[in-house]
Every structure is written in structure tokens, then in C-alpha cells.
Amino acid sequence: MTDFDIKKLKFDDKGLIPAIVVDAVTKKVLTLAYMNEDSLRISMEKGLTCFYSRSRQELWLKGETSGNYQHIVSITADCDMDALTVMVEKDGPACHTGSDSCFTKEIWKSDELSEFSLEGLYALLKDRKETLPENSYTTYLFQKGIDKILKKVGEECTEVIIAAKADDEKETIYEIADLAYHVMVLMNQMGISLEQVHRELASRHVIDHKVKQEKMT
Numbered sequence: 001m002t003d004f005d006i007k008k009l010k011f012d013d014k015g016l017i018p019a020i021v022v023d024a025v026t027k028k029v030l031t032l033a034y035m036n037e038d039s040l041r042i043s044m045e046k047g048l049t050c051f052y053s054r055s056r057q058e059l060w061l062k063g064e065t066s067g068n069y070q071h072i073v074s075i076t077a078d079c080d081m082d083a084l085t086v087m088v089e090k091d092g093p094a095c096h097t098g099s100d101s102c103f104t105k106e107i108w109k110s111d112e113l114s115e116f117s118l119e120g121l122y123a124l125l126k127d128r129k130e131t132l133p134e135n136s137y138t139t140y141l142f143q144k145g146i147d148k149i150l151k152k153v154g155e156e157c158t159e160v161i162i163a164a165k166a167d168d169e170k171e172t173i174y175e176i177a178d179l180a181y182h183v184m185v186l187m188n189q190m191g192i193s194l195e196q197v198h199r200e201l202a203s204r205h206v207i208d209h210k211v212k213q214e215k216m217t
Contacts, residue, residue, distance in 0.1 A: 010082040030094035031102040068092030
């Protein structure tokens with residue numbers, strides 16, 4: 001918990017500051033809302049996002065009626081101290097429409113540049129599992145089933161070991177990428193989400209941090 005003086009922030013002439021809410025797991029921008037001093041204090045005290053509604057002119061705790069609470073991981077101010085980024089772990093959709101994010105309407109996209117993310121890859125594999133397009137290696141794996149997928153995961157594990165043992169960095173990176181792909185196919189086959197794995201790793205980080213503290217005392 002950081003002892004920060006809210007008075008250092010630059011609120012606008014209406015006493016508000018924009019808060020960009022980001023999913024701590026997927027790093028997806030969820031919404032843009034506004035806070036005043038009171039809602040920011042409540043957010044920091046409860047560890048839940050509390051905003052100021054400009055239309056209703058009142059405070060509102062996100063999830064109080066819908067149950068879609070946003071648990072705050074961190075709040076960071078920009079260099080000018082007049083905008084905030086709020087990293088959260090959410091209990092449900094961020095948008096009142098029921099969408100995961102308020103930002104869903106794409107208005108322009110580069111033809112040359114493309115954005116890659118594990119979430120995007122996972123979503124693509126999920127689509128392959130549901131649609132099973134022809135002439136797709138991923139379709140082939142899903143059609144063959146769990147035994148074939150597990151065999152490929154095992155083979156790729158071995159390839160990583162061989163490349164690393166040979167101290168071949170380029171080949172090791174290549175094989176790790178292959179392994180990651182096949183593990184994500186396995187996750188889709190079993191219905192395991194990236195968020196579940198993220199939460200498991202996060203829980204281990206907390207445990208590891210506690211162990212380090214105990215060793216220091």
C-alpha cells in the first residue's frame with residue numbers, strides 16, 4: 001500500500017480526472033471513466049473501482065448492482081499527474097452492454113502492421129476448434145483429439161530440451177514457440193483459459209514473495 005497524497009494530482013475544473021481501466025490479465029483497455037477525490041479515496045480504501053458519473057453527478061461503485069466488481073491491482077498517474085491508469089482483475093464484463101470491454105468498434109487498422117498477443121492466439125485457436133476449417137493443422141489436432149495433442153506437447157518438450165542442451169538460442173526460441181502453441185491447443189481442448197493460468201502464476205508469485213520475506217527475518 002502506497003501512502004500517496006491525492007492532492008498532488010491535477011483534477012480538472014470540475015474536480016475530475018480521467019481513469020483508463022485496463023485488465024491486468026489481458027492488458028486490454030476496458031473503459032475510460034472519471035474519478036474525483038472522493039471516488040479515488042474510496043477506490044484506494046476498498047480496493048475496488050469507484051467512479052464519478054458525469055451524467056448522474058454521483059459516485060458509483062462499479063459492480064454494486066451488476067456484481068461485476070473490478071478489483072484494483074494498481075493505480076498509476078501519468079507524467080503530468082492529470083490522468084490515471086487503473087489495472088484491475090474483473091469479476092465480469094466492464095461495459096454496460098455486457099461486452100468485455102467498452103472499446104469494441106474498430107474504425108481503422110493498418111494493412112502492414114499487425115498486433116500479436118497470446119490472447120489473440122488463444123481466441124484464434126478457440127475459433128478453429130469451433131469452426132474446424134479445412135486444410136488447417138489446428139483443425140487436424142482437434143479432430144484427432146486429446147491423445148494426439150498430448151503426444152505433440154511431449155514431442156515439443158523434447159525438442160526444447162535438445163535445442164537448449166545444444167546451446168542453440170535461435171533453435172530453442174523456435175521450439176519454445178512450437179511448445180507454447182501446442183500447449184495452448186491443449187488448453188483449448190480442456191477448456192482452460194489464459195486467465196486461469198495467470199491467476200495460478202500470480203498466486204505462486206505471492207507465495208514466493210512470502211517465502212523470501214520469511215528467509216530474511
